[in-house]
Amino acid sequence: MDQTTLPRLGRDRDCTLPVRAVQFGEGNFLRAFIDWMIQQMNKQGKFNGMVRIVQPLPTGMGEALNEQGGRYTLILRGLENGQPVEKREIIDCVKDCLNPYTRWDDVVDCFRGRDLRFVFSNTTEAGIEYKAEAYTPGQCQRTFPAKLTSLLYERYQTFGGVHDRALVIIPCELIDKNGTTLRDCMLRYAKDWGLPPGFATWLSEANVFVNTLVDRIVAGYPREDAAKLEAELGYRDALLDCGELFHFLVLEGPQALARELPLAKCGLQVVITDDQTPYRTRKVRFLNGAHTSSVLAASLSGLTLVDEMMNDADFGPFVHGVIFDEVFHTVDLPDDEKRFFAQSVMERFQNPYARHRLLSIALNSVSKWKVRVLPSLLDYRKLRGALPSRLIFSLAALLRFYEVESVGAGGEGVGRVDDRDYPIADSPEILAFFAGETAKLRAGGDDAHYVRAVLGRQDFWGGDLNRVSGLAAAVTAALAAIHRDGCRAALRACKP
Template structure:
C-alpha cells in the first residue's frame, strides 16, 4: 500500500497560495513543513504548488503520492535523543514545465497565488543570455520566473494587489537581491514594458534569507524499518534534524501574512540578514572546516565522534568559544547559545556525518569560513589565534594525502591540488623545507585573495604547528597548542 490521499485519512485540500521552485529534500523538510504547521496552528489555509526547475526531477514521484510524504525529525533535544514523524499534506501537486509549460504558466493566473519560494542550488540564480521569453520553458530559474511574473502582470492588468512575495532560499549572499537583478536584466533585454518593471518594483517584494537545517534526506539504509513502522510505502520520506532557523529580511506586510514566530517556529524577521549569515558561516561552517583535517588525521571518521572525543572535542570548543566568537558582533550570550546548539547538532546520534564528505574543496572553504576569523582576531587582539592556525597547518598536512599508510581521497580545485602536490614533493621534511611549503600555500593569492605571508605572525605560527604535526603526529601535536 502506497501513501496517497486515498490511504491517508487526514488528507485535506487547501487553496494554492505558494509557488515553489524545487522539489528536493531540503524544501520539503524546511519550508513546506513550516507552511504545514501554519495550516494546522494558524489557519493559513494554503497549499504549495511545486515546480520542477530542471529537466530531470522528481515531481512525478511526488504526484504519485498526491504530494504527501512523511517527515522524520531526529536529533538531540535538551540533551536527549528524540525521534518523531508526521505526514505532511501541504503540497497540492507538482508541475514539470518541460512536459506541461501551460500548466506552469496557468498558476500565475490564480488570484490567490501570493508567495514564491525557491531552492535551485547556488548556481540556480544566474543570468543565461540564451534564454528567450518565447521559450517554453526558458532554461534558467530567473528566466522561468520572469516569464511567470510577466504573465501575472498582464493577466491582472498590473493590479498592485496581485503582486507576490518572493523568498529565495538558495545559499548565496543577498539571494533575493541577486534574483531581482537578473529578472530586471532579462526584462530589459526582452523589451518588457516599463509598467511591468514598475509593478515588479512596487507590488512585489524580494526578501533576502538565510536557511539552516541539516537534512540527510531519504533514509535509504532504514527504509524497510520505516515502511514496517508506518504500515505503508512512502518513496518520498525525508529526514531532518529538529533544529531549524529561517532568517528573513521581510517587509512588515509579509510578517503579518506569515506569522511563523507566533506558532513557535524559529523564524526571525530582521532588517539585515548579514550578521546571522556571518554567524552561521563562521561558527557552524567554520567549525566543520576547522575540525575536518585535525580530526581525520587524529584517526577519527565522523563529526559526532570528533565532538565527543575528549581531546579533539575540547580543541574544537576552544577554537569556537575562544577564537571565533570573539570576532563576531552579535551579543556574546546569543553567539554562545548558537554555538552550543551547533555542538549538539554535531552530536546528533541519528546522523552519520563523515568528515571526508565535508573535506571537498577545503581550500575555498577555509578562505570563506575560517580565514575571516583569523584576520579579524588578529585585528582585534593583535595576535594569531592558535587553534585556527593549527587547523590551517593540519589542512596543509591533510593535503599531503596520507593518514598513516592510508591514502586520502583528496578532492579540490585542480590548481590548488597541483600546488600542494608540488610543494610536498620538493619537501625533505626539515623545518626549513616545511616552512617553504607553508610559504607557498600562504602565498597562493588565487585562493586567499591576498598574500597571507604578509599577515604578521601567521607564517611563523602555521610553520610551528606543521613541524609538530610532521615530527610528533597529530595526537601529540594537538596537545602542544
C-alpha cells in the same frame, strides 16, 4: 492497506484550501524546510493555504509526488537536551507538482490565481543565474529566473499591474543576496525581451524580493534504514525525507512579512531583519568554520564521522574552544544570540543520526578555509592583539593534510598518514601546487619554506598571509609539532 497510500494525519486533508504558494523545487531540502514550516502554520490555522510545486528540470520527483497525492513522511532526528529525539509527521500541504516542460499552461494558470501570494525556490546555487534566451509566449523557458519573469509577466497582464496582486518571492538558494540577484536577472530578461517599461517597474517596486539565509541539515531519503522505517510506519513511502531537528530562517525584508507569514508566532526559529549579514556571518563562522577548522586534523588522527569527533576526548574540547573561545568574539551580534547558536552547533555536531563523514566536509578545503576560518583569525587578532592558537593549528593541519604524495588518474590527490592513504579533493591547480611543495619537503625541504610558500599564495587567500605579523612562525611551529609528534599529540599540546 494499499501499500502506496499514506494514511491521513489525524484529520481529513482539506484540499479546498487555496493555493497561496508556488515552490520551484521538489527536492529534499524544501520539503523538509519550507513545506514543513507551512504545515506547522496550517496546523495552527495561521496560513490556511496549499503549495503547488513546479519541477525546475524536465526530470525529477514530481511524478512520484503526484502518485502520493502530494503527501510524504518527514522524519526529524537529533538531540534535545543531550537525548536522542525522533519526530515523524506526514506533510500534506502540497497540492501537486507541475512539470513546466509538459504542463506550462497549468503553471501559467497557477500564476494567474488570485490567492497566490508567495513564491519559494531552491534550484541549487547555479539556478539563479542569467543566461541569454529568447522569450516565446506560451513556452517554458530554460532558466529559473527566465521562467519566473515570463510567469510574472502573465500575472502582470492578468491583473493590469495592480500592486495588490504582486508577490513575495523568497529564494532559498545558498548564495549571498539571493533575492536581489534573482530580481536583477529577471530585470535583464524583461529588458532583453522588450517587455513594457511598466512591467519592469511593477516587477521591481510592487513585488517583494527577500534575501534569505536558510539552515537545516537535510539528509534526504534514508536508504540504509528505509525498509525498517516503512515497516514501523505501516506503509511504503517513496519520498521519505529525513532532516535534523534544528532549523533557522532569516528573511531580509519588511517587518510586514510577519503578518502574512506568521512563522515566528507558530514557534519557528525565524528572524525578519533589514540586514541578514550578521546572521550569515554567524552561520559561516560558527557552523561552517568549526567544521573546516577541525575535520582535517580529526581525519589525520584516524577519525571518520563528525559525531565521533565530537565525542573524542581531544577533539570535542578542541571544537568547543574554537567556537566559544575564538570565533565567538569575532561575530557582531548580542552575546545571547551568539550563545544560542553556538550551543546549537555543538548539539548538531553531536547528532548520531547525521552520519556526516569528515572527508566529505574536507572537499575543497583551501577555499573553504579562506571563507570560513580566515576572517575569524584576522578579526580575532585585530580585536585581541594576539593570534588564536586553535585556528592557527587548523591552518597547520590543512598544510599537513594537503601534502600530496601523488595525483590519481581521475585527478584526485592522494595523501598519506600512519601508513594509510586518504583522498585530497580540490582543483587541479591547487593539487599541482601542493604536490610540488610536498616533493620539496620530501627532498629535504624545511617546514618554514613550505609554510611561507603556501601563505604567500594570494590567489588562495586574497592576500599574502606572510604579511600578518607572527602568523608564519606560529603555523610553522604547529606544523613542525604535527610532523614530529603526530596530529593528535600536537593538538593536545596546543595551548590557548
